[in-house]
Amino acid sequence: MEIKINERKIKNSLEVIFIIKKNLQHPFIKEKALLKKMxxxxxxxxxxFDPHNDRLYVGVTSFEHSDFRSAAAVAARDARTKEHxxxxxIATYTQKKSDMGSMQGIIEGLLLGNYSFTTYKSxxxxxxxxxxxxxxxxxxxxxxxxxELERVINEAMILAEAVNKTRDIINTPPDDCYPKILADIAKxxxxxxxxxxxxxxxxxxxxxxxxxxxxxxxxxxxxPRVIHLAHTPKNVKKKVIxxxxxxxYDSGGLSLKPSDFMTTMKSDKSGGSxxxxxMQAISKLNLPIEVHGFVGAVENMIGGDAYKPDDVLISKSGxxxxxxxxxxxxxxxxxxxxTYAQQEVKADYIFDLATLTGACVVAxxxxxxxxxxxxxxPKKLLKxxxxxxxxxxxxxxxxxxxAKLLKSEIADIxxxxxxxxxxxxxxxxxxxxxxxxxxKNKWCHIDIAGPxxxxxxxxxxxxxASGAGVRLIVSLLKDLTR
Ligand code: BES
Ligand code: ZN
Ligand code: ZN
Numbered sequence: 001m002e003i004k005i006n007e008r009k010i011k012n013s014l015e016v017i018f019i020i021k022k023n024l025q026h027p028f029i030k031e032k033a034l035l036k037k038m039x040x041x042x043x044x045x046x047x048x049f050d051p052h053n054d055r056l057y058v059g060v061t062s063f064e065h066s067d068f069r070s071a072a073a074v075a076a077r078d079a080r081t082k083e084h085x086x087x088x089x090i091a092t093y094t095q096k097k098s099d100m101g102s103m104q105g106i107i108e109g110l111l112l113g114n115y116s117f118t119t120y121k122s123x124x125x126x127x128x129x130x131x132x133x134x135x136x137x138x139x140x141x142x143x144x145x146x147x148e149l150e151r152v153i154n155e156a157m158i159l160a161e162a163v164n165k166t167r168d169i170i171n172t173p174p175d176d177c178y179p180k181i182l183a184d185i186a187k188x189x190x191x192x193x194x195x196x197x198x199x200x201x202x203x204x205x206x207x208x209x210x211x212x213x214x215x216x217x218x219x220x221x222x223x224p225r226v227i228h229l230a231h232t233p234k235n236v237k238k239k240v241i242x243x244x245x246x247x248x249y250d251s252g253g254l255s256l257k258p259s260d261f262m263t264t265m266k267s268d269k270s271g272g273s274x275x276x277x278x279m280q281a282i283s284k285l286n287l288p289i290e291v292h293g294f295v296g297a298v299e300n301m302i303g304g305d306a307y308k309p310d311d312v313l314i315s316k317s318g319x320x321x322x323x324x325x326x327x328x329x330x331x332x333x334x335x336x337x338x339t340y341a342q343q344e345v346k347a348d349y350i351f352d353l354a355t356l357t358g359a360c361v362v363a364x365x366x367x368x369x370x371x372x373x374x375x376x377x378p379k380k381l382l383k384x385x386x387x388x389x390x391x392x393x394x395x396x397x398x399x400x401x402x403a404k405l406l407k408s409e410i411a412d413i414x415x416x417x418x419x420x421x422x423x424x425x426x427x428x429x430x431x432x433x434x435x436x437x438x439x440k441n442k443w444c445h446i447d448i449a450g451p452x453x454x455x456x457x458x459x460x461x462x463x464x465a466s467g468a469g470v471r472l473i474v475s476l477l478k479d480l481t482r
Contacts, residue, residue: 001110001111001114001127001129001130001131001132002130002131002132003107003131003132003133003134003153003157004131004132004133004134005133005134005135005136005146005149005150005153006133006134006135007135007136007137010087010089010133012084012085012086012087013054013085013086013087013088013089013133014054014055014056014079014082014085014087014088014089015053015054015055015056015088015089015090016055016056016058016072016075016079016088016089016090017029017055017056017057017058017090017091018057018058018059018060018068018071018072018090018093018106018139019042019057019058019059019060020042020060020061020062020063020093020139021042021060021061021062022041022042022043022059023042024036024040024042026139028091028139029057030053030055031050031053031055034050035048035057040057040059041059042057042059043059043061044059044060044061044067044070044071045058045059045070045071045074046058046059047059047074047075047078049078049082054085056075056078056079058071058072058074058075059071063093063095063099063101063102064101064102064105065101065102065104065105065390066105066390066459067105068093068102068105068106068109069105069106069108069109069112069390069459069460070109070459070460071109072105072106072107072108072109072110072113072460073109073110073112073113073114073459073460073461073462074113075088075109075110075113076088076109076110076111076112076113076114076129077113077114077457077462079114079129080114080116080127080128080129083128085128085129086128086129086130086131087129087130087131087132087133088110088129088131088132088133089132089133089134089135090106090110090132090133090134090135091134091135091136091137091138091139092134092135092136092137092138092139092142092144092149093106093138093139093140094138094139094140094142094144095140096142097142097143097144100144100148100149100152103144103149103152104152104155104156105390107132107152107153107156107157107160108156108159108160108460108471109460110132111156111157111160111161111164112160112163112164112460112461112467113460113462114127114129115164115167115462116462117167117168117171117464117465119168119171119172120173134149134153136149155285158281158284158285159281159470159471159474161280161281161284162277162278162280162281162284162467162470162474163277163467163470163471164467165276165277165280166270166273166274166276166277166465166467166470167464167465167466167467168465169182169185169269169273169276169277169465170266170267170269170270170273170452170453170464170465170467171266171464171465172266173266174248174249174265174266174299177248177266177269178220178222178248178249178299179217179222179223179224179225179246179248179297179298179299180222180223180225181248182225182227182246182248182269182272182273182276182295182297183199183225183227183297185276186199186227186229186276186295187199189229189276189279189280190229190279192280193279193280193283193284194283195229195230195231195279195283196228196229196230196231196232197227197228197229197230198227198228198230199225199226199227199228200225200226200227200228201223201225202214202217202223202224204226205224205225205226208226208316208336208340209314209316210226210315210316210336210337210339210340211313211314211315211316211336212313212314212315212316212321212332212333212335212336213226213296213298213316213332213333213335213336213337215307215311215313215323215332216253216298216300216307216326216329216332216333217298217299217300218305218306218307219253219300219301219302219303219304219305219306219307220298220299220300220301220303221301222248222299224296224297224298224299225295225297226294226295226296226297226337226340227246227272227275227276227293227294227295227297228292228293228294228341228344229275229276229279229292229293229295230290230291230292230293231279231282231283231287231289231290231291231292232290233286233287233288233289233290235288236288236289236290237288237289237481238289238290238348238349238480238481239289239290239291239292239345239346239347239348239349240289240290240291240292240347240348240349240350240351240477240480241292241294241341241342241345241347241349241350241351242275242278242291242292242293242294242350242351242352242353242473243271243275243293243294243295243296243334243337243338243341243350243351243352243353244271244272244273244274244275244293244294244295244296244352244353244354245268245269245270245271245272245296245330245333245334245352245353245354245355245356246269246271246272246273246275246295246296246297246298246333247265247268247269247272247298247299247300247329247330247333247355248266248268248269248297248298248299249265249266249268249299249300249301250265250268250300250327250329250330251265251300251301251302252300252326252327253300253301253302253306253307253326253327253329254302254306254307254308254309254326255309255325255326255327256302256327257327261358264453264455267355267452267453267465268300268330268355269297270353270355270448270452270453270465270468270469271295271352271353271354271355271448271452271469272295272296272297272353273465274353274448274467274468274469274470274473275293275294275295275353276293276295277467277470278291278293278469278470278473278474278477279291279293281470281474282474282477285474285478287477287478287481288481289477289480289481291477292341292344292345292347294337294340294341295337296333296334296336296337298329298333300326300327300329306326307323307326308323308326309323309324309325309326310322310323310324311323312410312411313332315332315335315336315339315434316335316336316339316340317335317336317339317434319335319412319413319433319434320411320412320413321335321408321411321412321413321414321415322408322409322410322411322413322414322415323415324414324415324416325415325416328415328416328427330354330355330356330427331356331415331427331430331431332415334352334354334356334431334434335430335431335433335434336434338350338352338431338434338435339434342435342436342439347439347442348442349377349378349381349442349443349444349480350378350435350439350442350443350444351378351382351443351444351445351446351473351476352431352443352444352445352446353446353448353469353473354445354446354447354448354449355447355448355449355452355453356424356427356428356445356447356449357423357424357427357447357449358423358449359422359423359424359427360396360423360424360427360447360449360450361449361450362423362424363396363424364394364396364450365450366450366451366454366455367392367450367451367458367459368392368393368394368450368451369391369392369393369394369446369447369448369450369451369468369469369472370393370394370395370396370424370428370446370447370450371383371393371394371395371396371444371445371446372395372396372397372398372424372425372428372429372444372445372446372447373398373428373432373443373444373445374398374432374440374441374443375440375441375442375443375444376441377441377442378441378442378443378444379395379444381476381479381480382444382446382472382476383395384476384479385472385473385475385476385479386472388475388479389471389472389474389475390459390460390471391451391468391469391471391472392451393446393472396424396425396428396447397425398425398428398429398432399425402417402422402425402426402429403426403429403432405417405418405419405422405426406418406426406429406430406433412433413430413433415430424447424449427447428445428447431445432445446469446472448468448469451466451468452465452466452468452469453465453466454466
């Protein structure tokens, strides 16, 4: 989709008009009587289509960027179904002259809401919406500088492209996106975005003694990969490590998942895919910060060669792990990649993104990511980024009692807790055992199991992968450069 600043009326264009705080008297609204007659209230995300005047009205409850993002996405999704129109027209909506947050929300929302995954449709419908025209007529009669508007458009485009690319990777079926393919996508991204890229193949992974990751990978016909992408501009003040869970499929292994739980497990690569999207975005945004993105790309399968409950694995860190459930595989992969990342890079902050536990979805619902860690600083950064990006998150607090539940009689640690409660936190605590002492307060774990894959469209997310984590982390990294 192309975005242009343009004042003229254009053929086959649908005008999107936001109705803010149910103010149906605003001069932007031409059909006041009609809207009233049709019972339109202007609730958040409520839409009304006026075909005679080529207008689409959408309700927004406040000037908050997240409300605009959601409403704009709903408008784009609706406009897609009206094939007559090949472009959208919108005015600018600002509350204060200097605050472009709502415009950022609108543009992101339009681009994210217009997404659909059609690669596997044999009769793929062409995208009808090709352009967005923005006029500088402002809802609050503010004068919005063209330069400023251009900057916001450019940033929103980069961000939405990164999110939609992440969605494409995750939505790709597991037999077409296995570890080697994920590594190829990373290489290709590196080439296009001027990133450094190192890929460890099976042989190198063995040399690195990643016994936990290798055990998970063993039964698959697809060999694992460890991906390292780096964005290293000169004269930076901060260095950040990102680690993503890249399970290209999670069948559960010998602790096999029931069928209903296995579908959608192509999305177990969401954390790793988000890392690729994030690296693309920060390089295109030219962020003055050094970022190292690591992905553990593995497929968890069954077979004669599968790792088993009762096995004891020797992780890269040297710690031994008693396997009690092969479906708790993400933490095994992350344990080794976190260890590797900390040995490769000395960083100020470490974040990992993972679809780690169903328990996190039970705790917080499908719309919110879980944040866990010891250090207050990284948690604070995440909370701020969460508000800025519109990606919801909440802290799940660690405590020493839960930590004890990972004790093993025969090894250093178990891969699952002895209690059936608090599973998201015990998974986070398991990972904390692989964070070096000096890094304990620099690290946060983000469980994206809830929002990563969308069953019923919500907010700016159509069906399928949401790209959770991309906007959140890019916003955090941007904040670190200020
Ligand atoms: N990938 C799953 C977690 C998951 C569940 C992600 C639902 C998205 C939606 C993970 O590998 C897993 O299977 N975790 C187990 C852990 C348990 C065995 C301790 C779970 O959550 O059931
Ligand atoms: Zn699993
Ligand atoms: Zn998993």
